[in-house]
Amino acid sequence: MNMMEVTGTSSRKVAPAHYILKIDTFSPVVSSIDKYESRVFEASGYKWKLLFYPKKTNEGIPNISLNLGISENDNTLPPGWEINAMVNGELHRFHAINSVCEYLHPYDDFTDPTSGYLKDDCCVFGVEVFVVKNQAKGETLSMKTEADILNTHTWKIEKFSELTDDCCYSKVFSNGGYEWKLELNPKGMLEWKGKCVSLFLEVHNPQNLSPGWEKYVRYKLRIRDQVSDNHRERAALNHKFCAAEQSWGWRDFLPLADLNNPNKGYLVKNTLIVEGEIIAFSEVKDFPQ
Template structure:
């Protein structure tokens, strides 16, 4: 066994000092069982096998084991995920050394104990030059960290059958629009809408016409987002050369997708057919692909 690391701070949850190791190893039939201690909201005990392991096999190693207690008070089907470590104090270096694992072990009804059979071989342990057993005295320790039994994530449910929503927004007297922002009537179950900045938004402010695709927050359940493909655009009323922007997004009420679709100079030029008789026609197409909800266990 190779002891890794080494630190001056003592283990957080349990320490056991033996002042007469040779006597205890002869007097105890098989093992030493510690007092009960609490860590992570659960009750535990440390078991030290001084002359073998927990299957009663005689070995040249000291074995250690951690046991979860009072399991009868836990709910049916209980599981406790734990990261734990066992320590030995090196009295020469004045540091605690351990076997660094870091993997998560699961305690459950059929497995209430976890341990290390070959924690340290007796020859290494007994040699005072190694610092673990000096004047027949040694110190063992344990740290236990309970890993949360829940996790959170997202669950994407794809739609088996989905309809494409179409919406046309006809805006007359475009030149008279003085407000910064206008919004279309809502459409579809989730109340989608198209927003218009007649004089541009963000980088397009003052030089472009900007469109936004959004939806009403009241139409979407809390912690729900929608995966949708969409198209928003301005209709060319003379030549059919419509200006469109397509995309895909995981959408939620607070999210607005903005596009600076066209320069105002081009929009207002009657040769292009986007603004006819001071009327602008905006078209939107939305296809709901899936619903994203919060997932936890």
């Protein structure tokens, strides 16, 4: 049986509340008993017992050893059980592999008449046990990958040269429990306006999502080469979408000179084909689940 080991003492004026082991004839006990097991007692909903070793040698030094352990007769414990308990003011974790907590005190100090532990060859041991209920909250993070998701959304933009808005959007599509859309700026934006096509992946209706929402996404954006399959595609992005960053991509995705070059194959019959490919996304669940 493995055990946790604690060396030291503490003092108090109030007797322990849960169990007391009193030894009236300490000297004969030391010479006659190597180990004493108390009766089983109940504290904080579990069955316990005290294990007393009157003179236990540890690294060549004799000690008084008092152990608190879960009773083997406690049939209420489920497989894989674990108990966190405050024992005389200190937190200990009990489980099937490590079911005993040991307190050591030097034997010579314990039996010293000036220490106060022994009086008229009598001593008293006690224990208080308060189980700490596990109320921890947490989360479990996993990533869904290509094998788990429908990952590519294709957006065909016809009559591209007739677009007049600075910004246009694809139809909304669902992936990873969120709704998304592609955002395209035909003439670019900000410092790239008049120079490049800008392209982004954007969360649709983020105001409808729960406070503090966030989604980690790995994705690619591309404009298809409809002639030779030499598509314009940037390296995959890893981005955390959240209230502060609802849209992410490239302002300089494709130079307008390349877009309008018929040899590049991006514009065919005044049609542009844009794709958003979601490679992986995060999934967070409450823990434990």
